Every structure is written in structure tokens, then in C-alpha cells.
Amino acid sequence: MSETIRPASPSPVPVAAPAGPDRTRAVSLALIVGCQLMVAIGFSSVNISLPGIRAGLGLSVTELSWVTNLYMLSFAGLLLLGGRAGDLLGRRRVFLGGVGLFTASSLLGSLADSAPLLLTALVGQGVGAAFAEPASLSLIAVNFTEGPRRNRALAVFATAAGLGLAAGMLAGGLLSEISWRAALFVNVPLGLVILIGTPLVLRESTRHRGRFDLAGALTATGGVIALVHAISRGGTNGWSDGLVLGSFGAAAVLLAAAVAVETRAAHPLVPPRLLRDPHRAAAYLQTALVGTVGAALLFALAQFLEEVAGFSPIRTGLGFLPMAGTLFGAAAATPALIARHGAKAVVVLGAALLTSGTGWLSALSEDTGYFTGVLGPLLLIGAGQGTSITALNSLILARVAPGDSGAASGLQQSTMRLGAALGLAAAVTVYGASGGGAEGFGDAFAFSSGIIGVGLLVSVFLLRDHESS
Template identity: 50%
Template sequence: MTASNERTAAPPESASPGKAAASHHRPGAVLAVIVGCQLMIGVDSSVVTIALPEVKQGLGMSTGGLAWVQNAYMLAFGGLLLLGGRAGDVFGRRRAFTAGIALFTAASLLGGLAGTGWWLIAARAGQGVAAAVAAPSAMALIAQHFTGRARVRALSVFSAVAGAGAAVGMVAGGMLTEAGSWRWVFFVNIPLGLVLLPAAARVLAETPRRPGRFDLGGAAASTAGLTALVYALIRAGSDGWGDRRALAAFGAAAVLLAAFVLTERRARQPVMPLWLLTGRDRAASYLAQLLLTAGMYGAFFFLTQYLQQVLHYGPLRAGAAFLPMVGMQFAVVRLAPRLMARAGARPLVVAGALLLATGLLWLSRLSPGDGYAAGLLVPFLLMGAGGGLAIMPLNAAILGSVRPEHAGAASGVAQTMLWTGGSVGSAAMVTAYGAAASGHGIAPGMDAAFATGAVFAAGALAVAVLVLRVPR
């Protein structure tokens, strides 16, 4: 990160001086609150996955309904993140951060109490809306409270939690489901939220309010467009590419996403300023984030299915199987700031994308006779190392390319790319699985799904090699 970027990353002078000064005496507490919120958000992207068989039995849901338990969260989250970033700018980032935590805690309580499938899906969507409010302010608050090398270290911890949150959710989901009930994957958020709310009010400095408008039309068009695209991909995987509903959904997605771009070009205060996508390095970083998470999140879903359906693991054992990935990711991300200081961001992104692509390609060659040690352990380690190397330098490149007043919007777009990549990538891998498994069984479908994930990771590698040029 250049010296000029460090100067522009300083906290705004108009921020509350007393609270800002106090927070800098407790940087560990500041980071703990921000990372605690990000952990809660990241874990909930996957904590339900291992519990889905129990949810299906408890609520009598269909397989299609179970898919929407996962997609409702990711689509609401990814689709409304940009609006959440605007909320932080208009109302103050600490206010938006705490409001998101409060709403997330309430939605988690409703999810744990769900008596029907639709109730549960609505609660998951509520969690996604809450996460969309809190998450952009979480990353922007790091830009506000930390500068220079301290910011790089803080981003390394934040990126470790963001990258490993889904894998941690697998472990936690298995433990909670095995120990009690699937409802505990929701109830566990309540005490964490009750701790984070007063802590955030004590240690985080508020940012000044910036009067503005909410681009509700742009937010609605982007969310509806992404929902239509994911539905179309899932429908095509189950009913074929000639299915009329799938084709209609693809058409609707194209129209809605085009309307989103036109709305943003004309809006006085767009939810996603299109200039954020114009800088070469920033645009490349956004695209690489989308492609990396497209491969990773789809892989998590299918790895869970492989562990439980092919290797016949129970929920606890299936969750524990992800521990090597989590451990590797945390270990690597602790080294990433020092490696980036010596080599720059680009080599780390290249290495991370290459490791992730290799791990996914390895998984695409699995055979039913492969056990955990022979078939899964090395890919888990490769994927953990790849995610740990790549995500933090991309976040640092994005935040380092904008002034502090644009940090909320820039971080909102960054996380939109992460969660949009996760939902679209998962849907694409489900489509590939359905096409290959039809009439041939689970194994060919799994191979096709993981190969699709490897293509996404290879795309991120190509972007890093051919486009990204972040200065050291």
C-alpha cells in the first residue's frame, strides 16, 4: 500500500474526537467487536448446511425448499449490501453496524422458533437483510480506526474470519446439530449479539452523517435480477436448459440487471457508483473476489453432501472434517501481511488462486472408494491456503484505492462480489451436478460440480495474472 493511500485512509477529522481517541487506546477491543460481527455473519452463510437433513425431517420440507433456506440468506445479503453501505454513509457507520447486529439477533430468534418451512426461509432472508446492513460498515470501520501497517494487520484478521467463516460454520453446524437440535444453529447467535451490541456502543467511534438518498430502485433491480439468475440456474439443472420457466427466468435476469445498470447511470446518488468499477486494479480485485468465492462456496455445499452421502459421516464428524481447512486458512492469513510487505499484493493473489484451483481440480477426480485421507485432506489444505493468501490482499487493494468517504461504498461492493459469487457459483455448480448426475449417479455429478468450481478459480487466476497490477 502506498504512502499516499495511507494518508487518505486516515479517519475523518469530523468524527467524534473523544470516542475516536478512546477507541485507539483499545485497538484490540475495536477489532474484536468488528471481527465478532463478521464471524457471526460468515458462519451463518453455512452453519445451516450440515443441519439441512434434520431441518427437512423436522419441518417436512422438500429438497427444493431446503435449497432456498440457504439461498434466501445469500441472495438477501448479496443483493442489499450496496444499500447497506449507503445506510452507513447516511446514518453513520456505527449506527448501521449496531442496527444490523440487533436485527440479525432478532431474525436468529425467529429462525430457531420456526414452525414451518416458509417461516424458516423468511427468517433466513431477515438474517441476510441484517447482514447487508452491518457488513459494509464493519469493513469501513477498519478503515476508520486503523491506518498504515496496523490497518494491514487488522485486515488480515478480518479477511481470515471472512474467508474461513463458511468453513467454521460447517464445523459449528455439525457440533450444534449433533449435540442438540438444528434450532441451535440459530439460537447460538443470540448471546453473541447481546454481547456485541453494548461493546460496539462503547469502543467504536461514530462517523459523521452524510445527507443522501436511498436508491431503492437500484437495490430492488439488483436483488431481483440476482434472484432470477440463481433460480434460472437451479431450474435448468433440475429440468434441463430447454425448460420454459428456466428460460423465462434467464430473460428476466437479463432485463432486471440491465435495468440496474441504467438506473445507476441516471441516479443522483446511486447505490453502486459505477466509477468504482472503472479503475483497473479495483475492478480486477472485485472480479477476482467474485470468481474465488464462486468456486469456494459451491465446493462447501458439495463437500458436505460427499461427506454425508458417500462417506456416511454424521453431522459432527462431517463438520470436524473441515478443521484442516480452517486451521490452514488462519495460519496462512497470519503470514499474509508480511508476505505482502515483501512481495506486494499481486503475487499473493496469483498464488492463492492457483492453490484453490488445484484443490478443486483434485476434488473433481474423486472416486467413491477414496477415503478422507486419500481424497479430501490435501484439497482441504490447498483450499485453505488459497483462500488465506488471496482474500486479504484483494481487500487491501480495494480500500487503498479510495478516499475514506468512499470506504463504505467500496467495501459494500467488495462484499457484494463475495456473496454474489457464492450464490451464483453454488447455483452454477448445482446445474453442472444435475446435468452430469442424471442417469449416471452421484459420483459423475460431484466430479462435474468440482470441475466447474475449478473453472471459476482458474478465471480468478487469469484475472490476477493478466489484469491486476497493484503496486507494492
Template identity: 45%
Template structure:
């Protein structure tokens, strides 16, 4: 029998549901980074060329980021639990296929299928919190746990990838998803309440436009990181993405049930939350990319030690995230996000001064603690604001757009910071000085993202009187007193 949040076992059932949803979100985010440390083993085992190897990561990112909006709307129309289980099942089967791969094409196809499954499951994870946690305080705690899982996943992927690669083989980074995914898919029908399916036609024109536009944009960012922003195919991809995405709102105004309700962008705070998530992920992904290189190439750490070196980020992130549900009723979302952004600025500016000779404690520990705490504050508060007062029938679309900002931001951050890093970081003939100078330039570009995030927190949100802060957070994803339908 399905869990009913009104029965006497509400707390126990709700805990099981939250564990499943958070575990799914963690696995999906982890999978975007866990294979990074395993790439040398994959190249040796399957015979990838250097040019092909990057697509072990990119195939997943491209499918995940490009199909998120489509996945969110499928859940809105057919039911989020149904879409969630289907996505988890596809992701699990694709992980098994990838672990069994014997040729490069086989693995790349499996990684793309993993991304498609993730795009179907991820929006449902956040939307299902609404159907499982109808009351404000418990939903606030659930959203906090969910945001922690998503933000910590990138770091957890580095640690887990290092452990699995060191102890077993590269195939383990794919096989590890299989028992977890199978368990989630089996338990979901009992632990999760199905959302109400929405009657109506599927917006095929909108689906094609947004899916192709998002996919081409992510591809353009990936190619910019590999071949530069002036590359002909990169420029062409950006132009095609611009045309597709510009035509998307035009298409949506002409259909009765759009795949992305444009009314979601009429709320100033929600748009600000989307932008905060984009900028945060851009800064964090770029920072993690180059700090991983710095710790290994300059400080001389191995892959496993490097992964554990980022654990303080997760500790600080969890500690700050747990404080957000208590801070929001007192201060409101804007000051919390501004404080988090300021911590991220401080951490990134610190990294712009990385030396050629240093130690982990003096160079790395301080910035990762600051950035972890800042990420915890911003990620949770932005998730609360983005999902505030969203009608149930639009929960999947809102969740999908919020998570698409995370995927696009990740690609954008790496592309911009790689460009700023310049050729000096890859030219061994110039010696260590040029390499570290390139990393400093990359971190400087990352600091620009964090400053933009701080400016967004300060100026993009409405200021709320103190007596309204509790209303903003008491039921962060829907106030029954204001609307007959809430998340």
C-alpha cells in the same frame, strides 16, 4: 465514551473493535452454511416438503445477496456504526424468531429477515475498520483478520452445525446467534467510532434497480441449481436480471449522488479484485458442497466427523492469511494472488481424480490444505486491493459490492457445479460409479473457476515495480498524501 484511536489506550480499544467486527463477519458468513447439516432435523420438526426445504438456506442467501448494495449505501449516508448496529439487532431478533418457529412459513420469514439484517451489518463491518484503524500497518492487520473471518466462516458453519445438531436440536443453530448478536450490539457504541454521515438525497431509483436486479440474479442462480439452466422460469429470471442490471449504470449516470459510484470501476486493480473474489467464492462454495457429499456418501463419515474433517482448511487458511501483510510489501498484490490461485488450481485438479474407494488422508486432506492456503492468500490480498484509496464517503458502497461478489459467487458456483454433476449423481440405479463420476465432473467445473482466477491474477492487474509495492500496502485503504478524504 467512544473509543478514540488517538488516545493512549489505542491498542486495547482497537483490539476490542476488531474483535466485534470480525465476530460479526464470522457469524454472518457462518449462518449461510450452519443450517445445512440441520436441514433433516428441520424437515422432521416443522414438516417441510423436499421442495420447500432448500428455501431455509435460500431465503437467507437471497435477502443477504440482494440487499447488500442497498445496505452499504445506507451506511454511507446515515453512518456505518448506526447501520451496523441496526443490522446486528435485526439479525439477532430474527434468529430468535427462527429458533422459536412452529411452522415452515414462520421460519422462512425469519431467515429472510436474518438476511436483511446481515445485508445492513456486513458492509458496515468492513467500512468501520477504516474509522477505527487510521494508520496503514494496523489497518493492514485488521483487514487480514476480517478477511480470515469471512473466508473461514463457511467451514466453521459446517463444524458448528454438526456439533449443535448432534448435541442439542436444530433450533440451536439459530439460538446460538442470539447471545453473540446481543453482545455485539451492546458493545458496538463504546468500541466503534461512527463514520461521518454523508449529506444528500437517497438514490431511490438506483436502490430499486440494483436491489431488484441483484435479488433476481441470485434467485436465478438458486433456481438453476434446483431446476436446471433450461427451465423456463430460470431463463426468465436471468433475462429480467440482465435488463435490471444493464439499466442500473444508466440510472446512476443521471443522479448527483448514485448508490454505487461508477468511478469505483475506473481502477483496473479494483475491478480485478472484485472478479477474484467472485471466482474464488464460486470455486470454494461448489467444492465445499460436493466434497461434503463425497465425505459422507462415499467415505461414509457422519455429519459431525465431516465437519471436523474440514478443520485443516481453516488452519491452512489462517496460516496463509497471516503471511499476507508481510508478503505484500515485498512482492505486491499480484504475485501473492497468483500464488494463491495456483494453490487453488492444484487442490481442485487433485479432486477431479477422487476414487470410489479411498481414505480421508489420501483423498481429502491434501486438496483442502491446498485450497485453504490458496484462499487465505487470495481473499486477504483481494480485500486490500479492493479497498485501496477508497474515499470515506464511498467505503460502504465498495465494501457492499465486494461482499455481493462473495454472495453471488456462492450461488453461481453451486449452480454450475450441480449442473456439471448431472443426473448420474442423483440416480441410485446407476450405482456408485455414476455417483463418483458426477462428482468428478463437478470438480472439473470447479477447476475451470480456479483457472479463470489464476488468469485474472496474471493479466487483470497492473504490474508494479518493487519500490512501489510498499506504497501499495503501507496504507492499503487510503493514502492521506494523495487524497484529502480516505477510508
């Protein structure tokens, strides 16, 4: 059963502020990027605050694991639906709804006095992020014309993710000294600013004719949730665990059903035409492979710095700031690099930097010092992420029909999150199989380097700039 969405007339474009269009565009981009920062800060700051959450609410180890799992499952599972909702209902409207839910859930979590209430708040955060993030990326397509201007906006957007993770780790370390509740509340003021400013400067997109393909939404969402659960649980409980195998089986059945439904649907959740271009399909694959690096880095390196190098949570957060700096610089330089050399060359460069950085970290040992064996890899990885994500977003959104930009953005975010889940599970599994300790962290990075090395081959042989297609 599907609900028909009638096309609405385009919302009037808000009048530019007296300061002129350039300032209005800057404010628009700041609001879009603010959403990306909010989501990234929320995820990383809560992860740093897990010990405080466990002590404050008296959670068991099993309950504590659900603090991140429920967020990841609801977020990754609903990204495709969130992206398509923006195309049909209006991206600004969906963006505001997602940010509002994320903000309210952050407030609820900061006030939670029991595990069920906290977990409910985290599910709300995941659902809000699943609708806000694809809408935020597609709003760039609405508010910035394709070409250098959009590439610059995408560079800032990509920078926000890396800066948000680093800032979240630092904020989590600082705020955990006060209370774990502060780590959840920190997003409330930012969310309120976005909610107030968005209607004033961001243009609404045209609502496109279509239907919510409920059968496709249920099968695709269920399949992604089952796959993320299987990958996440497999990393901690082992791949022969009955629930892991059952989740993989359910994912295979549901995703196969989703493909069958989507190929026949008049208004599919993920339009097959997005993947008929083999070069765009390769860009999605590379996005997933790039996504594996960040999750593995946060898991393995943060623990190495605290458990082996003896860093405090605050010092660990500060240790990631150089990576944020190179990510920012690389993302800022990427539009000019794309204009001169093409997006494919920039993706290849980013993959090479990521492969080198993770390969360098594979040499971690108990004697590794921060300045001799950690700082250099962080600089390389930051530069690799800044260039890769920006250029891949440019390839994915290039020549996408206006009615499909939300779906394209949702698929981009979904593949990135699936890659992150895979990277985290792989890091946990390799670390455990290696017996833990410094060598276990090194082995985890060696495996991560192998994964992104495959991405280097994908970017060299399968990607192509649309201009030369």
C-alpha cells in the same frame, strides 16, 4: 424520488480504554470480526441442520429449498443498498442495525413452529447480514489507517469467514444432535455481545452528503435478486426451465436499467468512479471467481464425505478444520507478504493454490480416502482462500475516498456472493449431468478448477498494485 441525507457532524471518538489504544483496537477488531463469524456460522450451521429442520417442521422438499434460497436472495440482493446506507447514515449505526436484526431473526427462527415463521426469520437474517457485513468491512477503513495495520485487520477479517464456515459446519453437526433450533439460537449470544460492545469502542464514521438513489436501489436490488434466483434455480431445475429463463431476462433488464440510472444519478448506489480504475474492476472480478470455490466445496465435498466416505455430520465438520487452520495461517502471513511482494503477487499465489486444490479434488473416486485424496486439497484451498481474500480486499479498499468505502465494501460482498451462487449452481449442474456419485463430485471440482483457473489468468494479466499504477 430520493430522500436527501444531510451531513452530520462526526460523532465524537470514544475515549480509549485505560488499557491503551492497542487493546482498544484489538477489541474493536474482535467486534467487527465477530459479525463476520456470526453470519458465516449462521449460514453453514443451518445448512448442516436441514434434515432436522425438514423433520421438525414437516417441510416439503420445495419448502426446504427455500430455507437457503430466501436467505441468499435477501442477503445478496440488498448488499449494495446496505453498503451505501453505511456511507450516508453512519457505518456504526448501520452495523448495529444489521446485527440487531440478524440477532432478533435468529431468536425468532429458533422458536419457529411453522414454515412461514421460519422462512420469515431467514429473510430477516439475510436483510440483517446485508446491512451488517458491508458496514463491518468499511468500519475497518474507519478504525484502522491504510497500510500494514489495516492489512493485518483485513487478514483477520478474511480469516473469520473461513473459520466461521468450518466452525458452523462443526457446530451444526454437534447441535443437530440436540435440536435444529440450537443451530439457529447459537448466534444470539454472540450478537448480544456485539450489540453491547460496539458503542463502547468502535468509532462512528462521518455521515457523507448524498441521497438514497431509490431508482438505482430498486433496479439494482431487483436485478441481483433475479440473477441469484436464476443461477440457484438453474442448478437444480435445469437451465431451460421457464422460471429460470424468465429470471435471467428480468435480471438483464433490471441490471441494464440500473446501469443507465447509476450513470446519470447525482448520488449513485455504486459510484461509477469505483470501477473506472480497471485494476480495481479486475479485483472485483477476481473476487467473484474466488467466491465460486467455497460454495462448490461445501456442496460437493460435504456430500462426498457423508454419502461416499460414510462420515457422520460431526466427523464431516471435523474434516474441514485443517482447511480452517491453513486459512488462518495464510491470512496471518498475508500482510507481511503484501508488504514484501505487493498485493498482486499474493492474489496470483492464492489463485494458483485454489486451482491446484480443486484440480486435485477432481480425482475423487469411491476409493479415495480422506488422508490420501482430501486432506491435501483442503490445505491448499484453505491457504488459497486466506491469501486471496485478504489481498483482494486490500486492493479494493486502497485509495478509496472515505465517502465511498461503504459502497466499495458492499460491491465487494455482493460480487463474492454472486460468485458463490454461480459456483454452487455450476457444481449442482455438473454433478447432475455426470450422473451423480463419486465421479459426479470429481467432475464438479474439475469444472470449479477451470473457473478459478480463469481467475489465475485475470490476476496475472489484469491486476496491478496501486502503488505501481
